[in-house]
Amino acid sequence: MTTQPTPVLEARGVTMRFGGLTAVRSVDFTVNAGEIVGLIGPNGAGKTTFFNCLTGLYVPTEGTVSYKGTVLPPKPHLVTQAGIARTFQNIRLFANMTVLENVLVGRHTRTKEGLWSALLRGPGFKKAERHSEERAMELLEFIGLAHKRDHLARNLPYGEQRKLEIARAMASEPRLLLLDEPTAGMNPQETRATEELVFAIRDKGMAVLLIEHDMRFVFNLSDRVAVLVQGEKLVEGTSDVVQADERVIAAYLGEPFEGAPGEAEAAEVEAAEVEAAEAAADATSTTSSTKGEAK
Numbered sequence: 001m002t003t004q005p006t007p008v009l010e011a012r013g014v015t016m017r018f019g020g021l022t023a024v025r026s027v028d029f030t031v032n033a034g035e036i037v038g039l040i041g042p043n044g045a046g047k048t049t050f051f052n053c054l055t056g057l058y059v060p061t062e063g064t065v066s067y068k069g070t071v072l073p074p075k076p077h078l079v080t081q082a083g084i085a086r087t088f089q090n091i092r093l094f095a096n097m098t099v100l101e102n103v104l105v106g107r108h109t110r111t112k113e114g115l116w117s118a119l120l121r122g123p124g125f126k127k128a129e130r131h132s133e134e135r136a137m138e139l140l141e142f143i144g145l146a147h148k149r150d151h152l153a154r155n156l157p158y159g160e161q162r163k164l165e166i167a168r169a170m171a172s173e174p175r176l177l178l179l180d181e182p183t184a185g186m187n188p189q190e191t192r193a194t195e196e197l198v199f200a201i202r203d204k205g206m207a208v209l210l211i212e213h214d215m216r217f218v219f220n221l222s223d224r225v226a227v228l229v230q231g232e233k234l235v236e237g238t239s240d241v242v243q244a245d246e247r248v249i250a251a252y253l254g255e256p257f258e259g260a261p262g263e264a265e266a267a268e269v270e271a272a273e274v275e276a277a278e279a280a281a282d283a284t285s286t287t288s289s290t291k292g293e294a295k
């Protein structure tokens with residue numbers, strides 16, 4: 001008997017427009033409990049915009065995002081409270097706080113004292129501090145930074161800062177973790193260690209969705225990979241299926257292919273441009289022949 005996958009995250013018809021630019025177009029997307037899913041696509045394909053729609057940073061122009069069957073309000077703190085945490089493409093740590101403090105701040109959605117109390121270390125925060133500190137230290141041990149608990153975040157090497165970001169996101173006790181380019185700027189050893197870390201996170205019971213440019217990393221890790229091209233989901237499947245799909249290769253190489261996202265619009269624009277150019281050419285020849293007649 002096969003067990004049905006349980007969706008944690010479901011995006012339905014998510015579209016995001018910035019003025020005249022459609023960065024994400026009608027994307028349906030699901031992450032199931034216990035899965036590692038990769039989201040790939042050429043530069044500017046709309047991956048980060050889609051992440052921002054999932055995490056409430058952007059309000060999608062159309063479509064809905066649900067967590068365990070309930071539509072999420074597009075507000076980052078409510079999304080985190082529901083059980084989704086994320087890291088960013090550019091590191092966003094509190095540089096002048098210690099490693100431990102950074103993780104404690106990440107726990108604010110799970111303590112009733114809240115963010116300001118955590119930042120200002122008010123009386124309520126101190127009370128809850130011991131329990132939070134134990135949890136934070138467990139996390140630091142898990143990611144291998146316990147020995148650096150009192151170091152300032154800004155003094156950590158780059159790879160450790162990225163790890164700390166992951167620990168801080170995990171501190172909110174999410175069921176789904178979204179990682180935006182977790183290996184950006186890492187050396188091969190750090191990338192390999194991050195791969196192990198992501199597997200270990202999944203083994204803790206969290207689903208993981210990651211955007212990545214490092215193909216070996218994403219194909220090694222992911223149970224499923226979705227490919228965004230010009231804001232549309234082009235292909236979705238196992239690593240083997242996606243790697244073998246010629247449309248994916250063409251999209252990465254920037255080559256045209258039949259049924260490419262945006263192809264119909266591009267053809268319309270091209271036809272309009274040709275028409276405009278022809279009209280302009282006609283007008284010029286009419287003018288010059290008129291001029292010719294006047295001579």
Ligand SMILES: Nc1ncnc2c1ncn2[C@@H]1O[C@H](COP(=O)(O)OP(=O)(O)OP(=O)(O)O)[C@@H](O)[C@H]1O
Binds near residue numbers: 021043044046049
């Ligand atoms: N806030 C914004 N306002 C206007 N346009 C935007 C905004 N954010 C993204 N875009 C545009 O939307 C498109 C998709 O960008 P996005 O950053 O989501 O792509 P990406 O796949 O994450 O790219 P990369 O891999 O380079 O990070 C691009 O054309 C980008 O210029």
